[in-house]
Amino acid sequence: MSTRTAKPLLARKHPDKFVGRDAELDRLYLRAVSDMGSGSIHLSGRAGTGTSELLRQLYDRLFFEQRFVVPFYYSLNSRDATAYTATANYLYQFVLQAIAFRRQEPGLIASAPDICELETLSPINDVDWISRLCKACKNEGPLNDERSFIRSSLSAPFRASFAGGFRAFVIVDDLHQSVNLENGRVFVDEMVNIAGRSGTQIVLGSRSRYSMKSIAEQRIDVERLDRKSFVDLAATAAADRGVDMNEQSRDLVALKFAGRPRLLESFLEAATSKRVALQSYREVERLYSKELLEGGLGTYFDDNFARAASEPILRQKLYEALYHTIGNGNERFRLETLRERLGVRPDIFGRMIDILSVDEVLDVNTGAAQVSDDEILRDFLIARHRASTNIGSLAVTAAQTVTNALKRAPKLVASDYRRGAALGMTELLLDFDMQRVPRSLLDYRLFRENLKGLSASEARSQIAKEGEQMTLPLVAHAAPIVDHLPEFGEPTEPDRAVIAVGFADRSYSDESEIVWFAAEIDSKLEADYSLTREWVDRLDTVADKLGYSEHKIWLIAPEGFSDGALDLLAEQGGFGSSRKQAQLLREFLHGGSPAKSEAYEYEIVIPIGEETELIAVHAFEEIARKYAFPPKAVNQIKTALVEACINAAEHSLSPDGKIKQRFSVDEEKVVIIVSNRGMRLTDRMPIRPEAEGDDKRRGWGLGLIRSLMDEVRIESVDDGTQITMVKLIKPSA
Numbered sequence: 001m002s003t004r005t006a007k008p009l010l011a012r013k014h015p016d017k018f019v020g021r022d023a024e025l026d027r028l029y030l031r032a033v034s035d036m037g038s039g040s041i042h043l044s045g046r047a048g049t050g051t052s053e054l055l056r057q058l059y060d061r062l063f064f065e066q067r068f069v070v071p072f073y074y075s076l077n078s079r080d081a082t083a084y085t086a087t088a089n090y091l092y093q094f095v096l097q098a099i100a101f102r103r104q105e106p107g108l109i110a111s112a113p114d115i116c117e118l119e120t121l122s123p124i125n126d127v128d129w130i131s132r133l134c135k136a137c138k139n140e141g142p143l144n145d146e147r148s149f150i151r152s153s154l155s156a157p158f159r160a161s162f163a164g165g166f167r168a169f170v171i172v173d174d175l176h177q178s179v180n181l182e183n184g185r186v187f188v189d190e191m192v193n194i195a196g197r198s199g200t201q202i203v204l205g206s207r208s209r210y211s212m213k214s215i216a217e218q219r220i221d222v223e224r225l226d227r228k229s230f231v232d233l234a235a236t237a238a239a240d241r242g243v244d245m246n247e248q249s250r251d252l253v254a255l256k257f258a259g260r261p262r263l264l265e266s267f268l269e270a271a272t273s274k275r276v277a278l279q280s281y282r283e284v285e286r287l288y289s290k291e292l293l294e295g296g297l298g299t300y301f302d303d304n305f306a307r308a309a310s311e312p313i314l315r316q317k318l319y320e321a322l323y324h325t326i327g328n329g330n331e332r333f334r335l336e337t338l339r340e341r342l343g344v345r346p347d348i349f350g351r352m353i354d355i356l357s358v359d360e361v362l363d364v365n366t367g368a369a370q371v372s373d374d375e376i377l378r379d380f381l382i383a384r385h386r387a388s389t390n391i392g393s394l395a396v397t398a399a400q401t402v403t404n405a406l407k408r409a410p411k412l413v414a415s416d417y418r419r420g421a422a423l424g425m426t427e428l429l430l431d432f433d434m435q436r437v438p439r440s441l442l443d444y445r446l447f448r449e450n451l452k453g454l455s456a457s458e459a460r461s462q463i464a465k466e467g468e469q470m471t472l473p474l475v476a477h478a479a480p481i482v483d484h485l486p487e488f489g490e491p492t493e494p495d496r497a498v499i500a501v502g503f504a505d506r507s508y509s510d511e512s513e514i515v516w517f518a519a520e521i522d523s524k525l526e527a528d529y530s531l532t533r534e535w536v537d538r539l540d541t542v543a544d545k546l547g548y549s550e551h552k553i554w555l556i557a558p559e560g561f562s563d564g565a566l567d568l569l570a571e572q573g574g575f576g577s578s579r580k581q582a583q584l585l586r587e588f589l590h591g592g593s594p595a596k597s598e599a600y601e602y603e604i605v606i607p608i609g610e611e612t613e614l615i616a617v618h619a620f621e622e623i624a625r626k627y628a629f630p631p632k633a634v635n636q637i638k639t640a641l642v643e644a645c646i647n648a649a650e651h652s653l654s655p656d657g658k659i660k661q662r663f664s665v666d667e668e669k670v671v672i673i674v675s676n677r678g679m680r681l682t683d684r685m686p687i688r689p690e691a692e693g694d695d696k697r698r699g700w701g702l703g704l705i706r707s708l709m710d711e712v713r714i715e716s717v718d719d720g721t722q723i724t725m726v727k728l729i730k731p732s733a
Helices: 022-033 050-064 083-103 107-111 116-120 123-139 146-154 156-164 175-180 185-195 226-242 247-257 261-273 281-294 298-309 311-329 335-342 344-359 375-388 394-421 425-430 444-450 456-465 531-544 561-573 581-589 614-626 630-648 692-707
Strands: 040-045 069-074 167-173 200-208 218-222 360-367 367-369 436-439 467-472 474-481 499-504 513-520 553-559 577-579 602-607 658-665 671-675 713-718 720-728
Touching: 022 040, 022 050, 022 069, 022 218, 040 050, 050 069, 050 167, 050 713, 069 083, 069 577, 083 107, 083 116, 083 185, 083 602, 116 123, 116 577, 123 156, 146 156, 146 185, 175 185, 175 344, 185 200, 226 261, 247 261, 247 281, 247 375, 247 630, 261 281, 261 298, 281 298, 281 375, 281 394, 298 311, 298 344, 298 375, 298 713, 311 375, 311 553, 335 344, 335 367, 344 720, 360 614, 367 375, 367 436, 367 513, 367 692, 375 394, 394 436, 394 553, 425 474, 425 499, 425 513, 436 581, 444 561, 444 577, 444 581, 456 581, 474 720, 499 531, 531 553, 531 561, 553 581, 561 577, 577 581, 602 614, 602 671, 614 630, 614 658, 614 713, 630 671, 630 692
Parallel strands: 040 200, 040 218, 069 167, 167 200, 513 553, 553 577
Antiparallel strands: 360 367, 436 467, 474 499, 499 513, 602 658, 658 671, 671 720, 713 720
């Protein structure tokens, strides 16, 4: 983070107060100052996430911290009204900022001299190109057509950099505002086209939902700040403004404004101006109600709607129409129905919907829409409805707004605490990739018998020695159940109930497709039969609605499950686990048990054919000699290795003609993996009992391998087959 002492120039806050965006800012800054040639970046973010402040911070840093790249920042503004006016302002701003940078006089930008003054202020070595641009600002207009003027003016920084012998870094922000301008799309299209062929680096900034053809070499999507960063921002912003706010209120405020610095700072500014302390939920929600009804929060949404519907009567009709959709469960509605209700022409309505979508008032998709999932927006629409229909006085509306918000506050914070304590079922299931794991990591009955009550280190040591194993499925996709079935959202937090879809093996066949339903459930003691039955029935109902007739259920409770509950899950072919088991499972999948003895690995690749399997055998003999394997085990392993190599060579149609072997040796066992590319076993014809010749011999060979080794797994991988053979050994004396 920067520690410069200069006042912000275009940025709205000092760089030391700009929280949570260091990585994005450093990336853009390095791109600007490094000699990386031409290229453009499209930076986008959701409304209120601070993308514009990020670009303003970038401009300030380029202005103050280096001398060889001329920075230029321009923000498209709805007050420009037309694309022509916006282009003229763009040209003027470039001349102004370029002179201020070359003179190192940041105050010149705020003074906004007229174009005649600018010409006299230019440094001597810049007079020629600045004079030409000043002349263009004074005289040039739509001589032939407006588009030619726009194209010529937008390319001015690039011509100037060539004429002046310097590099320029151009930042054009808020391109989504083009929907508010007459011929705004022309401005955007020409800017994008110039960015594609220019020798100057450009950053184009817009809202995430703004649709534009992008030729950018890079796209950076600025996500909303994570919870910790936003909590830190809330605490810093409150302290800077002298707002007395405790930790509980800080957490509530951070959750209410959900990664939107602009709304957060507006709220805290109000607390400062009204001298309100935020030491309780009540104080937070009382200020929230006032700001929504008469202050900055209400103004923010009023401005959004005014851009979409400038006429007050039309705007009020829009408020009412959207209010009634949220009153009916916020179901999706046809856009044409809304247009007819408002009584506006298709062209006006199309522009209205574009603005409401970009401003995240509506979620629009294929001719339908619904009000965005935003608690503050919903409160705003309810308040405006009550005000317009005279349902009680302003005091009554304020009372209802604050009491409803207070009812939500504890639930909102509790929900966040639950999310923070959740295991992260989606990420855990996505780690499932055909691993062999101790069964006690999923089966609570085994865990209770063998591991419960042990310390963490003792449990890990015991897990490393466990003999009973199981194979996890390969999970291709996992997502919260609520993403599949929105009505499931009430019983639990989204990531505490998940559907995972994948395969039982790597054949990727219809027969091997598998579905797991996994859920964290709450129980102070071992979950009993009744609670488990409730969850099993609930998940079975979801499976029926989604058409998953065959599925497994995996439930996780803090303290595990009673015997009756485990019997119920076993009848369903499912599992019951404690939270501790799930944590140990994640640890195991992310590197295994640290108590396992150290293994030494060797690899060899041999070509197929001409008895090259004997080379593998000789290599293994050297490994066996090094670790003093008993002779009987050595002979058994050699025979199994030869059979595995022959199996890999025959019928695989290997494209590279290679067989890979990996030997992993520790003090207890040797693990040999033989793999090859080509036809997978599951893709070949199944071996029939009556098969003759080579097919029959291959079936016999695989049986021989199983008889010689302690464990054998044959798996189809993405492009071939893998045979894993395990032999338990004891070094000879």
